[in-house]
Amino acid sequence: MKRFNKIILPLFMLLIFEAVAVTLWLTKNNIFYLFNFSYIGVSLALGIFLITGRYRYARRVVQLLVGLYMLVFLGIIRRENMQIEGFWYYLFTGVFEAATIHYAVAKIFGPLIFGRGWCGYACWTAMVLDFLPYKVPAGPEKKKLRPVRYFTFALSLVFVAALFLSGAGNIERIMFWAFIAGNVIYYASGIILAFAFKDNRAFCKYICPVTVFLKPMSYFSLFRIKCDKEKCVSCGKCKKVCPMGVDVTDNSRKRKNATECILCMECVKNCPKDAL
Numbered sequence: 001m002k003r004f005n006k007i008i009l010p011l012f013m014l015l016i017f018e019a020v021a022v023t024l025w026l027t028k029n030n031i032f033y034l035f036n037f038s039y040i041g042v043s044l045a046l047g048i049f050l051i052t053g054r055y056r057y058a059r060r061v062v063q064l065l066v067g068l069y070m071l072v073f074l075g076i077i078r079r080e081n082m083q084i085e086g087f088w089y090y091l092f093t094g095v096f097e098a099a100t101i102h103y104a105v106a107k108i109f110g111p112l113i114f115g116r117g118w119c120g121y122a123c124w125t126a127m128v129l130d131f132l133p134y135k136v137p138a139g140p141e142k143k144k145l146r147p148v149r150y151f152t153f154a155l156s157l158v159f160v161a162a163l164f165l166s167g168a169g170n171i172e173r174i175m176f177w178a179f180i181a182g183n184v185i186y187y188a189s190g191i192i193l194a195f196a197f198k199d200n201r202a203f204c205k206y207i208c209p210v211t212v213f214l215k216p217m218s219y220f221s222l223f224r225i226k227c228d229k230e231k232c233v234s235c236g237k238c239k240k241v242c243p244m245g246v247d248v249t250d251n252s253r254k255r256k257n258a259t260e261c262i263l264c265m266e267c268v269k270n271c272p273k274d275a276l
């Protein structure tokens with residue numbers, strides 16, 4: 001069964017991305033989409049293959065392959081704002097390309113299949129934050145800070161709406177610099193919060209506006225970590241290694257922090273009974 005999963009799961013992921021790549025290439029008559037989504041699909045498929053083969057740094061490899069590609073090549077070289085303000089910008093202009101496609105695939109409809117896989121394997125913000133020392137939170141969750149994400153979400157929307165309403169010129173250029181400034185702010189606040197709360201993923205839990213899309217969609221995710229109750233001995237190790245505070249032994253969709261799971265597989269790797 002494990003050998004089956006090692007081949008079938010990466011192939012399944014590759015097929016999903018190839019289907020997107022070919023569809024967009026043909027419908028938009030732009031071969032860039034074929035390259036773009038094939039590259040991401042191959043990177044993710046490689047990651048799943050390495051994870052099922054229990055290669056220790058599998059997730060890091062994918063984070064770097066996809067995260068650097070999106071940050072450096074798409075964001076800086078091609079000057080496409082892939083952040084949330086870029087999504088609003090393309091949405092307002094009525095153009096289904098760049099950030100709107102990225103959001104549709106990775107953050108709005110994709111999570112119905114692979115949950116918050118984006119957060120575990122592809123996000124360029126978390127790519128850096130995951131190198132910090134607090135891989136598992138060392139302090140209690142700051143529940144009162146959770147609503148901050150709605151504020152940052154609204155702020156991004158108001159920022160882009162204001163640009164359109166004020167008739168600002170050369171919005172493309174503003175979007176590029178908003179991408180650069182946004183990333184600097186994300187990295188700086190993410191690093192400060194990680195050290196302040198002793199939690200690498202504090203930014204993801206409290207600040208990131210993208211979770212406003214990701215969390216409700218990932219609730220219905222096809223891929224989920226499930227617990228085999230016959231094998232589980234309730235040792236609690238899975239909870240201790242989880243960076244997101246998920247109660248993975250509860251199989252219900254309403255389990256504690258269900259929509260926080262980033263499919264990092266730390267719980268699976270550390271379960272002494274192979275129950276996950």
Ligand code: SF4
Pocket residue numbers: 118119120123124125126203204205208209210211
């Ligand atoms: S929550 Fe936001 S910052 Fe964190 S990994 Fe997901 S998209 Fe990236």
Ligand code: SF4
Pocket residue numbers: 227231232233234235236237238239249270271272273274275276
């Ligand atoms: S680590 Fe495995 S055995 Fe221990 S509680 Fe979690 S699922 Fe059960």
Ligand code: SF4
Pocket residue numbers: 225238241242243244245246248260261262263264265266267268
């Ligand atoms: S440790 Fe398990 S439950 Fe926690 S985020 Fe990673 S995959 Fe999800």
